[in-house]
Amino acid sequence: MRYSYSTIIRLARFNSSTISFIGPLNQHFYKRTFITRPVDPLETVDMGKDKAPYQLKTPKGTKDWEGKDMVLRDRIFNAITTVFKRHGxxxxxxxxxxLRPILSGKYGEDSKLIYDLADQGGELCSLRYDLTVPFARWLAMNPSIQSIKRYHIAKVYRRDQPAMTKGRMREFYQCDFDIAGAYDRMLPDAEVLRIICEIFGEQGLGWTDEGAFNIKINHRKVLDGIFEVCGVPKEKIRTISSAVDKLDKSPWEEVKKEMIDEKGLSEEVADRIWTFVQRKGGKDVMDALRQDERVMGNESLKAGLEDMELLFTYLDAFGVLSKVEFNLSLARGLDYYTGVIYEVVTEGSAPSSTTGHKLQRAAKREKTAEFDEDRSNDPSVGVGSVAAGGRYDELVGMFSGKAQIPCVGISFGVDRIFSITKARMEDSKTVSTIRPTEVDVFVMAxxxxxxxxxxxxxxxxxxxxxxxxxxxxFAYKQKPKLPAQFKSAEQSGIPFAVILGEEEQAMGKVKIKEMGLPEGHPEKDGVMVGIGELVGEVKERLRRKGEGVEEMVDRVNGLSTQDAEGKTGQ
Amino acid sequence: MRYSYSTIIRLARFNSSTISFIGPLNQHFYKRTFITRPVDPLETVDMGKDKAPYQLKTPKGTKDWEGKDMVLRDRIFNAITTVFKRHGxxxxxxxxxxLRPILSGKYGEDSKLIYDLADQGGELCSLRYDLTVPFARWLAMNPSIQSIKRYHIAKVYRRDQPAMTKGRMREFYQCDFDIAGAYDRMLPDAEVLRIICEIFGEQGLGWTDEGAFNIKINHRKVLDGIFEVCGVPKEKIRTISSAVDKLDKSPWEEVKKEMIDEKGLSEEVADRIWTFVQRKGGKDVMDALRQDERVMGNESLKAGLEDMELLFTYLDAFGVLSKVEFNLSLARGLDYYTGVIYEVVTEGSAPSSTTGHKLQRAAKREKTAEFDEDRSNDPSVGVGSVAAGGRYDELVGMFSGKAQIPCVGISFGVDRIFSITKARMEDSKTVSTIRPTEVDVFVMAxxxxxxxxxxxxxxxxxxxxxxxxxxxxFAYKQKPKLPAQFKSAEQSGIPFAVILGEEEQAMGKVKIKEMGLPEGHPEKDGVMVGIGELVGEVKERLRRKGEGVEEMVDRVNGLSTQDAEGKTGQ
Structure with a gap:
């Protein structure tokens, strides 16, 4: 019996709304059309003359996570979480x-990317677009909480339009840390930047090679002040700011053209902007600004500059000044930033010569599979950036009305961090240290x-x-063969076998054998122990082995293995 | 300036679909209507003559998790995950x-509870209703994976109708473990039951008091065989099975009435069913069935009974036989079970006399707040049950068509487990061991x-x-007062203070002070150490303190503190 595609869709729709009395029919329907027919993964199956009713796949822009990728992603989450907890x-x-109105009016042009739930009666809802707006909503709902360091690792949803950049994931993880509360100037901001350095550095993901990550910083007040000083009309400041934000991927000539042709700026004003936004560096940039009369006559610029000078003092105390660059062309897309803004960029420099290549290959692979994690139009993560954020002092007030709670935070682009970390591990041959399971002992006979x-x-x-x-x-088999049992253990990378034999059993003994020992090793054939000593002997061997593995992985990679090895690293 | 409710909704809808060119308007709109007006949490604010455009709340049936509840939930997840990993x-x-068709036809009458995404063009999608169907879909999509022990802790969505049981959460966590693969009979089934016992027992949540949890087991083949033997027509077996499933909350007379009046069974057949389904126990139930000629003449019943006998042998080897009860009235709602089925129940017996009371209070509190976690109509978690599952050998075939992959699994009802664990901790006064943050040292001056x-x-x-x-x-303040700094540390339960003084600073010394030491303790006023020794001294004190806390919490509660204390428990 066959149904046409349209009949099937009609039936399916009918079912989903009035299923209560046709439940059993529904099941028979599926039994007839789907169960008895093979459906090839990712292939549209020809069901007679009709198209198959659906492909066996995940929705567009989503994917399943599994195997070693899942283990590595969990390790990255653990490394990040460990740092967050270290800072309270x-x-x-x-x-x-x-609720839909909570999200409306927060994302500017990107609001069209919000996923709505169907109107099935009751409230109108939408999937969250980021973790920042829900955090602001939560703060506004809980007025007793006036300060918090909160982190949130969760999936967010963006319905990329076909007309836009292809291959962006529609479901992806964000990993946010924000400090809310009214504090002395620039102190929380400095700690967020310290946290970024811990996460990418030695104590986190281990991107310790020169240029593996750098932080570009700017300040909205500095930027807006520059525009004022250069003669940009007030109402054009945000749109000119967006144009400047493109300087990391477009040459000045293009950006200038946009400013003049599309946004109606005079060439003179544009050129004046250019004299500022190409500046980058450290204290030298500040000193140059300080010596500029135009700058010090502008209140916004002056205030921003004072913030930046204080921030740099604090970053020095935190030992992270060298990772930071004051970059006057950094603008960031989102409207809600009010103070310091930053972006973490990878320069593509590599621990060895091949990583860059691998990264490119990885990116290409993902593009082909429509899993490109380059969210180039993502307002929270810029091109080449792996994390971004800033200060937003007025967002909570959009919900609470009266009480503003100043906030500063950072959002990590986990998918991109994952791709880079994986490429680094492939490059340093440490990817083999990732085991699919954590099992330590295979019991065999x-x-x-x-x-x-x-x-x-x-x-x-x-x-x-x-x-x-x-x-x-152990093997789920009454009488398993020994080679099959060894094969199972090997495939899972299980380090120890406990082997039972009938004779040994009679004497109350079992054998412990470490897998993969080289020929000639004194314990190559395993060691016989009394059943009463088994647990102690296994634990001792695991401890010794764990130390070895941990040391080796730490040396080459730096990524915490605490979870994979069941050890604590603090 | 004021907008009527309908104007606002119209504008909001307009915005969400055509936002691209009215982005700035949208923001002004919100600034005018929302930003300048206070919105009280959970209150509809009177905005002049109009109703407020929306309440500041989470959608119906959802909630935010925060504070100590969040910490405790994380600990429960950790305890459960640790056990899952221990078993590979x-x-x-x-x-x-x-994709919507993936979910259609899998949940019988409950399909009407599925949340659909709005049709915004492209594929039609729905939020997942459980984790089992996505797992089966994944297995079918990955034919190279013929066996796996997979766990998945994630949120699922059920759009409870207003006409149905009130207060059920619409977004809640499920925590699933499933073993897929063709293995020797009853071996994976036995391991799943062992896992359940580890999770609730000493090595997991620490529900070690008598009756804190028990597992009811039955077998679909046994049950269907009983119905056949009693004379239930084949086409009525599933619906009569559903009636039997109500015996844990309804008396026999009611269930019998349903069987006769609603489902058209003769009184004779119903009475025959009753002679079977009231039986429960262990080997004695099996022995009684074995001696029954009718039973041994029925192929289904005989096969099911052989499975159960083998299972009980294995449970004995795993040391968990005493937690298991063969209960012929257990039926389970879902259609897809094909073998052994089970449900973990709490008998309300308590570590002390007040827990039962506290549990009731907790339940009542949640009910009042519309956060009742009693999913009494939830097919995966029965009344009073905290976990449920069974064998389903044919679900993967619904997607793959050709290749069946037999599966057996368990789903833990985390919300209910959370409520009970919290009540137990309140009862044993260990709830105070939960700190909101994990910070160990507050640096003050x-x-x-x-x-x-x-x-x-x-x-x-x-x-x-x-x-x-x-x-x-440390305090985000230039010149904080000492009492304020101590208060911050105390409020967060931070165990140690490191205190800087100007004189001490000059001598290169700092003070370490353990918080909350009793009067007369030799270190009550803190100890002075050289700045070079600070890290070592703090680490040593944390180690000692950690051991003490761990021991105390282990003794009274059993719940692993590994995450909260940064220690590993394995």
Missing amino acids: GVTIDTPVFE FGGKGFTGLLTERMQVAKMLWDAGIKAE | GVTIDTPVFE FGGKGFTGLLTERMQVAKMLWDAGIKAE
């Missing part, structure tokens, strides 16, 4: 959808003719190990 | 929404007249501690 961060969890499989005994040994907190598995 | 579990992450605040010095000391991986904070 606490986490909150908000719903994946918000062998025997000659009439071998029973020692199933109950294997189960009892597994129980003993689990009781002691040791991660263990 | 790996995690996957699937999108929060699926004091001084007399002309006190500079020692800000740079505090920042440098914080940097030193962070560099060593120690969790530290």
